[in-house]
Amino acid sequence: MPEQTLLGPFEQVVLGAILSLGKNAYGVTIHARVVELSAPRGVTRGAVYATLDRLEDKGLLASWLSEPSKERGGRARRYYRLEKSGEQALRESAEAAKRLYETLARSWKGLAWKTQR
């Protein structure tokens, strides 16, 4: 049985954000998407960077520097994309979340989602 990579809740959010952003996943956009997904809890930019570095060390993400950009003071963006192992880990986390939801829904005779605005 292949070894599973266990993801923490925040790591799942960050990977989900990168997946949803496609080719436009870099620091600023990833942070904005993570803030959306984590609302109403605030998320600092530093926490996102630290998690991105950790996920890259685990081999779940790959990153590269783009060409320098004038609107960023001539500095490059660091783009991120999911590796196959990252996609697999995210899929496994989603399946685990689905199983948990179904278990809770059975125990509590249904589970209504409360939309956070």
Next chain:
Amino acid sequence: MEDAALTPPALLEWAVERLLPVPARESVLGDLSEVYRGPWQYLREAAATVPRVAAGHAWRNANFPALGLNGALIWFCLGGLRANGRGLDTPTVALAVAAGLAALILIQMYGDAGRPSGARAIKGAIWTVGLVVLLCVWNFGLRYQRIGGGDYLLEFGMLQALPFVLPVLGLLRTGLLLQSDRQAERLADGSFALEDEHRAFSAAVRRGNWIESAGLIATGCAAPALAGPGLWLPAIFLVTAAYLLAQNILRPAGDEGLRGCYRRQLQARRQLRHFLSWLWAAPLLMAACRLLVWPGYESGRAILVSLGSSAIVSICFLARAADSECAGLLRERMARLEAGPA
């Protein structure tokens, strides 16, 4: 005009840049610049970002065994627990060890780890000899105040020969430069292939570990002859040898990908090589103190003190030079890894 208004002030940006670890500067500064709305907003964002990025970088790249061994070496050299009979009191030594380790971590995060140029390296040799001459003049100047001993003039004459250490230092420094130039050329040849490069690096590290651990064991056994009685220094040598052997024998556990694993190995190697540069120098430094400096002070012979302090300065220069060449080569590997295809 509108563009200028949405650009962080240069001084503020410079300050944030200095606080960010070198590998993170480009992307994080660019991101902060992109979301800039005003100086206070920029400061708030920087305050929320820089500490986490710096702490994360320090944690990811710390080689704790090497730092521990470094701490033990500093402890021994400063006479912690008065192992060698001379030294500072224990709380002061503990503080010095903590400060030394913190400095090591900060230097790795923020220091310019590129290889020094030839001109800079030779300038370093010239400065070293200048310091040697100053120390000798200072020693003899103090000695002159309480002149005594029939061979004072002979010793002063011998002092004139000390600046000739410059060609020797220059030659040794040039040798180190040429050796690392050759390694850098081999590294630059060919395109970057992560698996091949990682394999070659790991093989070179394993070979080096076998040879160096044998050398460390031999030196650890001979250390009392140079550094004086006491088990601290031999113990540090033997523990370091055991650590290198363990690195070869044990496979690292963890869930890192190849890129993350290679990056971590490079950073760990850099810290370890820094420690090893000074570990190899330690017995020679202790010998210079034990055999020249302390007897010189005790017997009032300035020539011994001058020779000893000159030897200490020269050994420190060479240890620092070897360390900076190694660090520079590892930094070049890191740069190839970062620039390589994702």
